[in-house]
Amino acid sequence: MIELVFALALASEAPQAGFSAEALAAQTSGQAPHADGAILARAEALREIFILNPEEAFATLDPMEQRALSRSVGRFDAASAISLSWFFRGAIAHAAPRAEIVGLYNPLVDTWLVMRMRYAAGAWRIADATLVDGAQLRAPSAPYWANASDDALGALAANQSQTVAAFDARFAQGASASTPDQTAFSTLAARTSAWMSGLGAWREASDRVAAAERVRQAIMRGRAARMAASGAVWRGREIDNLPQRVRATLAITAAAPRADGHTLFLISPYAPDILIVLDMRGTTPASLSVVNLANAAHGGAAP
């Protein structure tokens, strides 16, 4: 009886340490074997934190990773936060098969952030990083899609599928990392600037912003099909069928002027491979389409 009380007292007085998933993962997962999925998971997690706040996220990385990213992407400070967040928001993570290479590819600017990963201190970390222009990677085939004279969306889908294939071919099975692309940084900066300037210029007229916002709200509520204009390409029904959290997080991410209006690109950070393309004729929605880049890259047809 006394022993039992003593035992109970010991149990209740023993220090209670609880647990953390981080520590448990380190203790129970062992040394990581090579795993494409783990590398992809790390790249996707990086993308997620860089969308929210690039400057703060950068500060959480270890010095090796900070050096690698600074060399390729430049400064992660308040001045560059918006353009960096914009890049990562629309970037698609892709791991090279059986290699320690992962890329974040933003199809709008046709640029890869290619990262060589190394397993260190219990996690996959960025050992080296470089920017690569998609056109350089898949050379000598299709140039930057935005320069295509007609069927820009077809060119965009073609850029995506060809550049992913070229990425896999170059980096699969431990092939050496890319030759640094000296012009990629300036190319990326120029393209990003062009898209963001286009967005800024489009935002200057509040009536057309309000008109596009009405379409975005309808998409978010799953009611895009009801806005169909007769005779126009209007993929509202298909867009209404997209996952709710993709629709709910769509933002007008890029704008390009046309002779009779603007083409707007709506992107969700959850599914950057699904592009919603809205053509506005002044304040009138003229057409609405969707390009599923993931499908385009895997043999499926892009609308």
Add this chain to the structure above:
Amino acid sequence: MSDKFSFAKAARRCVRLYLGALCVGMLSAPALAAPSAFRASDGAEAPAETMEAALAEDSLVIILGGGEAISLFGLEARATAPTRLFVTLSSEFLTAAVASGRIEASSGQQARAGDALVLQIDGGVVSRRAFDAERLAASNSPGAAALLASDLNTLAARQRRLHFWGYYEPTGVNAAAPSSPALEALRRSYLDPSIIVRQRRAASEARLSLAANDFLAALRNGDQVSVAAMLDPAPFLARVGPDGLAAARMRAAARIVADAGLRTALASEPSIELAPDNQSARINGVAGAWRLSLVAHDRAVFIAALEPEIP
């Protein structure tokens, strides 16, 4: 006389047929008590009571007799004729595609061969869509192909005719994988366990308290599977990737569940106070307060840590 119609004879015959049918119905009733489910990968039977857990790992072929019903993650439907379904769970949708027969959802939508009832995990809305039988047949796993080939081939031939006449238009969205295949595999590895799917069907403002309550209940009950499913996947994914995630989290959960001190301290349904930052909860246990750290990934809430609060 014998050729003349007799009401009496006809009535007696009807009674015999009715009683015979009733007997056959009674004899065969036990076999029709529950739908049969088979794993798409190898055709192995999945017991009805573990269908949700099986769906987190594999697609299912479900065979329903007329009148039989299914209830999966809130998608409730009843077959109005003998029906074969291909059911798959992605990170966003639960899709029940009708290969043959007809079903009716409790929310009223009816689906026949070539249609699919689609439940959006976020929000729980059910809608009806058409699916491409030819693409499903071409991409199906061996177990499902063996069970559904005949139905899907018949359906594909009909859909080709309808497509020719302009009734169908192909779309670029794949309900089984709304994102790229690699990212979809990554997300499914932590979003598909049934306890997480149920959480995502709840309103977003309720998910934090639901996660805290579910985790403490699982801990009290020694439910290692649920504890594992609720652990923050990020540090495990960074080490082992989606393929090794389930096993690594199960090993970690085994340690947590085996911690008698932790279970004792949180045994008596302690009160839970959510912190204003929506990233933690205070657990008022019998032997002191604990801090439960919560982390959201893809709008689902996971447990990052459980530590005694420093007085």
